[in-house]
Amino acid sequence: MQTHLAPEYQNTADGQAAEAILRKCVHCGFCTATCPTYQLLGDELDGPRGRIYLMKQVLEGQEPTRATQMHLDRCLTCRNCESTCPSGVDYGHLIDIGRKLVDAKVPRPAGEKAMRWALKVGVTSPLFGPAMKLGQWVRPVLPQSLKNKVPVPHDAGAWPTRTHARKALMLVGCVQPSMSPNINSATARVLDAAGIQPLVAPGAGCCGAVKFHLNDQAGGKAHMRANIDAWWPYVEQGVETLVMNASGCGATVKDYGHILRDDPVYADKAARISALTRDLSELLPALVPVLKPRVQLRADAPALVFHPPCTLQHGQQLKGGVETHMAALGFAVRVADNEAHLCCGSAGTYAVLNPELAYTLRDRKLRHLAATGREVIISANIGCITHLQSGTDTAVRHWVEVLDAALQRAASPLQS
Numbered sequence: 001m002q003t004h005l006a007p008e009y010q011n012t013a014d015g016q017a018a019e020a021i022l023r024k025c026v027h028c029g030f031c032t033a034t035c036p037t038y039q040l041l042g043d044e045l046d047g048p049r050g051r052i053y054l055m056k057q058v059l060e061g062q063e064p065t066r067a068t069q070m071h072l073d074r075c076l077t078c079r080n081c082e083s084t085c086p087s088g089v090d091y092g093h094l095i096d097i098g099r100k101l102v103d104a105k106v107p108r109p110a111g112e113k114a115m116r117w118a119l120k121v122g123v124t125s126p127l128f129g130p131a132m133k134l135g136q137w138v139r140p141v142l143p144q145s146l147k148n149k150v151p152v153p154h155d156a157g158a159w160p161t162r163t164h165a166r167k168a169l170m171l172v173g174c175v176q177p178s179m180s181p182n183i184n185s186a187t188a189r190v191l192d193a194a195g196i197q198p199l200v201a202p203g204a205g206c207c208g209a210v211k212f213h214l215n216d217q218a219g220g221k222a223h224m225r226a227n228i229d230a231w232w233p234y235v236e237q238g239v240e241t242l243v244m245n246a247s248g249c250g251a252t253v254k255d256y257g258h259i260l261r262d263d264p265v266y267a268d269k270a271a272r273i274s275a276l277t278r279d280l281s282e283l284l285p286a287l288v289p290v291l292k293p294r295v296q297l298r299a300d301a302p303a304l305v306f307h308p309p310c311t312l313q314h315g316q317q318l319k320g321g322v323e324t325h326m327a328a329l330g331f332a333v334r335v336a337d338n339e340a341h342l343c344c345g346s347a348g349t350y351a352v353l354n355p356e357l358a359y360t361l362r363d364r365k366l367r368h369l370a371a372t373g374r375e376v377i378i379s380a381n382i383g384c385i386t387h388l389q390s391g392t393d394t395a396v397r398h399w400v401e402v403l404d405a406a407l408q409r410a411a412s413p414l415q416s
Helices: 013-022 030-034 036-041 048-059 066-073 080-084 091-103 110-122 128-137 182-193 209-213 217-236 247-253 267-276 280-294 310-315 321-328 355-370 382-389 399-411
Strands: 166-170 196-200 241-244 277-279 304-306 333-335 376-379 395-398
Touching (some): 030 080, 036 355, 110 209, 241 247, 304 399, 321 333
């Protein structure tokens, strides 16, 4: 797609990066077939190709409008279009640039601005944990819209204390410790069972995705730099890998090298951090032979259906691993027959900012999952898990919790 940058964007990093991405687009429209918002709304401007045209117009000097901003806001950033695109258009990075340029020129209404501020500050605040506990305590009397965002509390279980020669860093994250703490402790126990010592850097926190994708890119980068500072001593000591058990965080941390590529202080360190980062599922091929003899399934073990998050299958291009290796461990697991590639509507803070679209996608996803007849839904991202659980009585869990329970059962013969 030929692009003529306006003078204000010529010789800028954003302008040059956007132009390079736009030149790969050949207008084919394959992306529209797999875009969730295009499927729901049927509007060309609510699909990747239409949004690319809007961003191209802005880069060529056309003044963006509130409508331009709305169409970019409606994008889930699921990156399904990237998996579909035959030309390799880097849409995810382009939409980040486009939103940044549009927001610089189009003021938001006061209420919308306040909501976005509350999300980017509140979710990443140290007060989020206490607030979530209060919400869980009063959950029975909350209106449904709030109840959907407050999961039922679960016990986290014990964190392993053994020492191993192999060591891996974990990011506990900003919302997961409060919303579903058992995911982190289950991950730690599974790693421990495989002879890998889980480590947590005290100074690490939010991966940066919340602020970055709410167009506070400076704030997001500050979180990224803080994490790199917290992790770097462990990297220097030879830690084996950084393990991410939330695919949204994993997709972001793997992108540190790109996001901070022009930072004279952090560019090299960010690239090293990204190279060391692995989604937890990427460890499974090596863990299966070690853990399989220790997995004990109940005779009435529930059949599982796996919902692959967009940040796993599209953002990280990791497809088929969880269901394949969980099956190798003895679990009865499958994916939905229809639209397993489509977003569930969670998309970070999207479900708060665009609830009608988000819940429509959630219910559509749940219908396809229910059609498999499976008794438990498993996934790999806290946002998807919480969002899906808000619309069903079927249990929705992280796959590592299911694996951990089977390992704990083998370690405790008195368990049924």
